[in-house]
Each structure stands twice: as C-alpha cells, then as structure tokens.
Amino acid sequence: MPRTKSYDDKIVLERAMNVFWNNGYEATSVRLLEKEMGINQFSIYSSFSSKKQLFIESIRTYGEHVKKNVYQDLLMEGAGMKELEHYLYRAARKKREPGTSRGCLVVNTAAEIGRSDEDIVREVNGYFGFIRNMLRKVLQTAVAKGEISATTDIEKQSAFFLGVMQGLSVASKTMDPDQLNDFISLAVKQIQ
Amino acid sequence: MPRTKSYDDKIVLERAMNVFWNNGYEATSVRLLEKEMGINQFSIYSSFSSKKQLFIESIRTYGEHVKKNVYQDLLMEGAGMKELEHYLYRAARKKREPGTSRGCLVVNTAAEIGRSDEDIVREVNGYFGFIRNMLRKVLQTAVAKGEISATTDIEKQSAFFLGVMQGLSVASKTMDPDQLNDFISLAVKQIQ
DNA sequence: TTCATATCTAACCAAACGCTTAGAAACAGG
DNA sequence: CCTGTTTCTAAGCGTTTGGTTAGATATGAA
Numbered sequence: 001m002p003r004t005k006s007y008d009d010k011i012v013l014e015r016a017m018n019v020f021w022n023n024g025y026e027a028t029s030v031r032l033l034e035k036e037m038g039i040n041q042f043s044i045y046s047s048f049s050s051k052k053q054l055f056i057e058s059i060r061t062y063g064e065h066v067k068k069n070v071y072q073d074l075l076m077e078g079a080g081m082k083e084l085e086h087y088l089y090r091a092a093r094k095k096r097e098p099g100t101s102r103g104c105l106v107v108n109t110a111a112e113i114g115r116s117d118e119d120i121v122r123e124v125n126g127y128f129g130f131i132r133n134m135l136r137k138v139l140q141t142a143v144a145k146g147e148i149s150a151t152t153d154i155e156k157q158s159a160f161f162l163g164v165m166q167g168l169s170v171a172s173k174t175m176d177p178d179q180l181n182d183f184i185s186l187a188v189k190q191i192q
Numbered sequence: 193m194p195r196t197k198s199y200d201d202k203i204v205l206e207r208a209m210n211v212f213w214n215n216g217y218e219a220t221s222v223r224l225l226e227k228e229m230g231i232n233q234f235s236i237y238s239s240f241s242s243k244k245q246l247f248i249e250s251i252r253t254y255g256e257h258v259k260k261n262v263y264q265d266l267l268m269e270g271a272g273m274k275e276l277e278h279y280l281y282r283a284a285r286k287k288r289e290p291g292t293s294r295g296c297l298v299v300n301t302a303a304e305i306g307r308s309d310e311d312i313v314r315e316v317n318g319y320f321g322f323i324r325n326m327l328r329k330v331l332q333t334a335v336a337k338g339e340i341s342a343t344t345d346i347e348k349q350s351a352f353f354l355g356v357m358q359g360l361s362v363a364s365k366t367m368d369p370d371q372l373n374d375f376i377s378l379a380v381k382q383i384q
Numbered sequence: 385t386t387c388a389t390a391t392c393t394a395a396c397c398a399a400a401c402g403c404t405t406a407g408a409a410a411c412a413g414g
Numbered sequence: 415c416c417t418g419t420t421t422c423t424a425a426g427c428g429t430t431t432g433g434t435t436a437g438a439t440a441t442g443a444a
Binding site: 243 | 430431432433434435439440441442
Binding site for chain 2: 164170182
C-alpha cells in the first residue's frame with residue numbers, strides 16, 4: 001500500500017561513508033550529507049535517525065567495504081606473510097590523487113573522537129578487534145607455511161602489525177612515498 | 193599610555209592547546225575556548241585573530257610543550273637507544289586517568305584535518321620534521337655509542353620509529369596497556 | 385590632571401548547525 | 415477508483431557557530 005522508497009539504503013550509506021571519510025565527523029554537515037547522498041534531510045533522518053547513528057552505520061559500512069576492497073586477499077584461506085607484505089606495501093604506495101590520502105576512516109575517528117562517545121568507541125573497538133583477528137589468523141597461517149618461525153609469538157606480532165597499520169594510516173598523510181616504504185620495509189623485516 | 197592586558201598570551205595559549213588537545217579542532221567552540229582560557233571572545237580575537245590562527249599557535253605551543261615535558265631526555269646531548277626505548281615504554285604505559293589518553297595533538301590533527309587546509313598541513317609537517325630530526329640524531333648517537341650496528345640505515349630507521357610513534361598515538365586510544373607493550377617491544381627489538 | 389591609547393564587558397550579527405513538520409505525492413490492496 | 419499508508423518536498427524550528435562592535439574602563443606619558 002505505501003509509497004515506495006526512491007533510494008537504496010545501502011547505496012546512500014556508502015555515499016555517506018565517503019563523505020565522513022573525506023571530511024571527518026564534525027566537519028561533515030547534514031546539508032553536505034543530503035547533497036552527497038542525493039536524498040534530503042527528511043529521508044536521512046527517517047532512515048538513519050540521527051547524524052551520529054548515520055555515522056555509526058557508515059563505520060559498519062566501511063568495515064564491509066574494506067573486507068571486499070582492501071583486505072580481501074588477507075581474508076582468503078591460506079593467506080600468510082606474502083599477502084600481508086603485499087598489502088602493506090600497496091597501502092604505502094597508494095597516496096591516491098583524488099582524495100589525496102584520507103587514511104583509514106576508523107583511525108581518523110579514533111583520533112578525532114577519542115573516548116568521548118562510548119557508542120562510537122564501541123564501533124572503533126569492534127573494527128580493530130576484527131583487524132587484529134585477521135592478523136592473528138594470517139600469522140598462524142604463516143607459521144604453518146613455514147614463512148616465519150614456529151616460535152613466533154602470535155599475540156605480540158599481531159599487536160605489532162595492528163600498531164604499524166594504525167601508524168601507516170597517519171603516515172600516509174604526513175610522509176612521502178619513500179619514507180612510507182622505509183617504514184613498512186623495516187616493519188616487515190622485524191618478524192624474520 | 194594604554195590600558196595593560198590582564199592576561200599572559202603564553203598562559204592562555206597553553207590553556208587553548210589543552211582544549212584543542214582534549215576535543216579536537218572542529219569540536220572546540222570559541223565559547224568553550226573563552227571559558228577555558230579565562231578571557232572573553234574579544235580578547236581571543238584581538239590576540240589571536242581567528243580560531244584557526246589560535247589553533248595554529250596552539251600546535252606551536254604543543255611543540256614547545258613536548259620539548260620540555262615529553263622529549264626532554266631524547267633531546268639531551270648523548271641520548272641514544274636507552275633513552276628512546278625508555279620514552280616509548282613510558283608512552284605505552286601512560287594511559288592517563290583524567291583525559292583518558294588523548295594521544296598526540298598533531299597526530300589527532302593530521303587525522304582530523306588531513307590535507308584540506310594547507311596552513312595546518314604546514315604546521316603538521318613542521319612538527320613531524322622536528323621529530324624525525326630528533327630521531328635521526330638519537331640513532332646517530334646510538335651508533336656512535338655502539339648500541340646499534342654501525343651499518344644501521346639511519347634514514348630508514350628514523351622513518352620507522354616516526355611511523356611507530358604515530359601508530360602509538362592512535363593505539364594509546366584503542367589498545368590496552370599489554371597490547372601497547374607488545375607493540376613497542378617488537379618495534380624496539382627490530383633495530384637489533 | 386589631562387588625554388590619547390589600548391583593553392575590557394556584554395550585547396549583538398548573520399550564517400550554519402542538527403533536526404522537525406505540514407502537506408503534497410506516490411503507491412498497492414480492496 | 416477509492417483508501418490507507420509511507421515517502422517526499424520544502425519550509426521552518428530553536429540553538430550554536432565564528433566573529434564584531436559600541437561604550438565603559440584602565441593606563442601612563444606629558
């Protein structure tokens with residue numbers, strides 16, 4: 001009976017994610033969101049309740065985004081050191097032209113919001129928990145494959161590489177490609 | 193002849209730095225600034241011209257702050273690996289109670305503002321250039337002292353530790369103290 | 385004591401903020 | 415073709431934003 005929606009929640013959510021990713025949470029206005037999402041404020045609020053809730057769903061969408069487009073190789077069965085190194089070097093090489101390196105949305109959020117909003121902290125922790133688990137599994141596979149020592153401390157190493165990835169997100173905005181490459185090459189060498 | 197100022201620019205600037213450090217740039221309003229700085233908007237604007245200029249001077253003040261209170265040991269003549277390790281472990285252990293770990297103001301700024309404002313980018317680059325030079329000098333001293341190999345690639349290693357420090361700033365908001373310690377212990381071990 | 389000059393208080397500005405709402409428009413089952 | 419329900423448009427809500435201004439208040443050299 002009702003009128004049908006003229007937009008797809010998933011699609012406009014991905015657009016919202018990109019707006020937050022480009023500008024940060026506070027610097028993103030609802031006016032800018034309605035412009036970039038292609039729907040007006042009424043639709044934003046009726047679908048996503050509030051700017052904060054839209055941001056939280058954007059973070060979740062970002063999690064799905066990176067699973068498909070950033071960490072896809074690392075998430076495949078059998079991914080080990082080769083895939084981890086490949087990802088890190090690729091991330092260091094990115095330095096995209098259009099957005100001029102916007103880093104990781106969740107790192108940006110952790111830096112901007114800190115611990116002042118517990119709902120957002122929950123999303124941030126969930127995201128990094130996922131990344132950490134991905135790293136644990138990759139490192140376990142690397143041990144099984146004999147790429148790294150059987151005595152490797154998986155907990156320590158996964159914490160290390162998570163820290164490196166968080167550093168890489170910031171460094172991608174502040175270092176030139178050569179520095180980034182040096183940073184990653186030593187991080188990777190460390191495990192051998 | 194004129195009426196004298198009732199406040200000290202340096203003192204109110206340090207207060208402004210803390211407000212930006214706690215809340216980020218966008219989330220800091222001029223009303224909050226006047227409350228925390230203890231002077232009113234007229235005085236803020238007559239002394240610092242604009243919110244952005246006040247922020248830029250706050251970043252410079254932060255640079256002075258860390259020279260005196262954070263990197264003082266690393267900046268002393270003769271500081272080498274021992275001092276670098278000591279600093280990193282201390283930073284990993286901090287997790288302050290009042291502000292609940294606000295990270296590094298300049299890392300937060302790089303993450304929040306990105307490259308969208310060139311005046312701020314200039315300050316950020318200046319700050320990290322200084323840190324990088326500090327690391328270079330510490331590593332050179334460490335070589336001279338025989339703490340690390342004479343064949344150490346100072347450029348690579350200083351880029352690595354800068355990346356680690358940027359990661360540490362983010363990680364201090366997202367990791368628990370044990371993880372942080374693991375992260376740092378492997379970063380330090382890497383150079384040996 | 386006068387007086388030019390700078391600082392202070394407090395009210396004020398237009399614009400932008402997040403969010404809401406009344407009424408028109410579109411749909412699908414009866 | 416109704417009719418109930420939902421979505422849409424567009425105007426509007428009160429509040430807060432960064433920044434300004436008029437006039438009162440100090441100040442210290444002359």
